[in-house]
Amino acid sequence: MKKKVAIIGAGIAGLSAAAYAAKAGHEVHVFDKNSTPGGRARQFTTHNGYTFDMGPSWYWMPDIIDNFFQDFGYHATDFYELVALHPQFQMIFEEDRLAVPGNYNELRAVFETIETGAGKQLDAFMKAARYKYEVGMQQFVNKPCHSWWEFVSPTIAMSALKLDLLSNFRSYVKKYFTHPKLVALMEFPVIFLGASPQQIPALYSLMNYGGYALGTWYPMGGFYKLVEAMQQVAEQQGAKFHFAHTVEEVIVHNKEVQSLIINGETHAFDAVIASADYHHFETLLAPPYRNYSEEYWQSRVFAPSSLIYYLGFNESIPHLTHHTLFFENDLDDHIDDIYGNKQWPRKPLFYACCPSKTDSSVAPANHENIFLLMPLATGLEDSEEMREKYFLEMIGRLEKHTGQPGLLQKIDYKRSYCVRNFMEDYNAYQGNAYGLANTLSQTAVLKPSIRNKKVKNLFYTGQLTVPGPGVPPSIISGKIAAQEVNQLKSIYHESTI
Template sequence: MSKNIYIIGSGFSSLSASCYLAKAGYHVTVLEKNDTLGGRARQFKKDGFTFDIGPSWYWMPDVFERFFNDFGKKSSDFYILDKLNPGYEVYFGKDSSVKISSKLEEIYQLFENEEKGSSKHLKAFLNSAKSNYDTAIKDLVYRPGISPLELVTTKTVARVSQFFSTISKQVRKNIKSQKLIKILEFPVLFLGAKPSDTPAFYNFMNYADFGLGTWHPRGGMYNVVKGMVSLAESLDVVFKTNANVDKIETDASNAIIGLTVNGEKIKTSLVLSGADYHHTETLLDKNVKQYSEKYWSKKTFAPSSLLFYIGFDKKIKNVSHHTLFFDTDFNLHAEEIYDHPKWPTDPLFYANFTSITDKTSAPDGKEAGFFLIPLAPGIEDTEALREKYFHKILDRFEKLTNQEVKKHVLFSKSFCVKDFKKEYNSYKGNAYGMANTLLQTAFLRPNLKSSKVKNLYFTGQLTVPGPGVPPALISGKIVSELIIKNQK
């Protein structure tokens, strides 16, 4: 069998797969359509400011360590991690915010101060969450999603009821405070669906939050990309940027025979795509696509986002490195993303100020601000709408944090639905992939291996195991194992 493989895209899942395949003896070439590596995890630099364009949360440090350990390395061989304290801050209204400590005992006390008796329920909830984390992250998510039997273990059978209840029901069973409910429901937003549609089993995200904490790689998330690229290059992976794949070529027997890249044909019989799954299938002849447009249109996708990267000429007060603004109606915003897609009436939003922790991301006395509004994928995206929401959230930000910031803006760059489509060929401009709902879990997600094209494989946030950076690293590992097994 061929030991040459081309990987489309250079996001986290592709970088992960490139390392595993190279270690196994494959000659790996990674094709990236943009001029920098990292897929959605890129950087924007301007006037001494540095922003992570994509992922900004470093959770589940054990998954990153497991990846590097597989190559006899540690994350610290490539970048330095700082544990954030507070992990993040949540605003519920003017002069009403809470900081989530990096210490569990302080979190228990925070809950108890807000609602008497709630710390007891939180401890029980987190015990369940840790048990689920150990089951999911150390075992289940490393399975390829080929068969429903992969989910049937003694541990999952004991938890079967959790797959038919939801995070929302589980949280509300014993906790009454709306503030605490929002804090507990927040982590599952990384999975791309409403808490009311997310199986209770996924409470392991709460353990990732409170139990393992929030970290920051010095220099930003892009240093993780650099570390993975460095590891891949040490394994002789070849990277080519500005390499846009126009077509995946197949023969009469539906086997891959090559790629058309920037208009030129390249011979190959083995391809792994870490690019958007839907987009990848548009590169194939119609008769060998696995999934129809109707299939994709019926799936629940994680939100898109309106992002602003803002350079401020002063330090910003009353905020933390990660700050969430939950001062408006959570349910209404969720409905306007998932149920009745439209621009949100009064959106929740998130702000990130890495320069509070990492002095390299802004000049002295200045602040780098990253603002994010979750949006329904596929909605209208115009400069006028971006401008409207820029003022909408900064006006709220000023009132909530008791300071003027708009007149201190040096520059602002936006990124939204159109950009996700243009830069990443993202289906409907989604930002995070396909949501992890009950009917979109494991074997119910798009397959890692094409059922129509011989030697075509997929990895990333639209396939197994799901959205997020840690799952992307895992996706790269399990698809590599599948390729190696099938090529023997």
């Protein structure tokens, strides 16, 4: 039955939900408080010729992203050019660096030079990771997770042991590799899942396959090309977008959302999908209609926030690849400061993205576009002085490892982004950047529900619900939420928008 559907938030999950809901024949309206789509994946340009992606920069699991476009008769490459990165990235250690080749056989050879027998171990690891990827991304992540019974199937039952659901990622990695550099390389992808490797299920070795085996890619023009393509697909299905539109209140009657107050005006809807911050959206509901209490949210383990710097340099910087990880310090020390001590890191790791190494359109000729990101605990006091302290440390390490002194004098664009900006722009709970951590106690049915349990036509999507943080999971989350709307029975409201 045709419904009038409101989708709140035009991030990746909201764009996905809009496309699928509109394809099903519903009248779909997407509202976003910001002036452009994309949420954390927005983009901005500067007066002096730089183009910066504001958030996601790792184009992994290309097959999952392409599945979205295939559902509408396209491929991702119908909308943008994808290039494979060679090397995929490099890791900087205290005394040397490790480049990760795009070719698997070359990667295998690198492993073997670092640790005798590690090439064969990599084969075994990746064989198991591929199995997890194929089962996990087909069987697990597409479920709404209303009940554990959804996971009772012959395939999952037969796969239970191979999926390593109850072992932790660190122990699992160390069954294969002992050299600290290889352990760091294999543990790195789970940082995207927002928790220590000791707390992440070994199931997520599927990330290693989705990245290292399937490759690290880049959409020419920036990650925002994915956002633009998803919006185009949604609009082709009939979805309408409304930017600079803030939802101020949710009106519930007879346990159904009756209307939304948006920019001071009241609009009726048959169903609502909240792709905004889950906690924030619940504050727009009267307390009796909220799924979770404030105490619940305080008890959750959130993925980190981030300190980000968007930098333009007026000359090329050598010895950087598109992606560079600065791992001179101990990963566990940084993780302890994020999750245990809840403080600014004493010995931080950080990440540098330099898309101008691949894409000349993102910076003026002979200039460099660099994005620095340092993971942080959520809820930290965020001052300009503290931002600048860590900025100078990151620049110092960048100078050391590129052999390029005087970088401060070569900056011709500089903008920072941190905890309070995530709160201001996205209403992000405690300024989180990535949603909830994918720990064992926050997996599947144990995540915040995709369905409001007290309001029958209200659903949630995005990184705070199933299947979890990241671009491919958010795309899947939007599809699941749209499918939930399809199961509703309600009267169609004529549009007044």
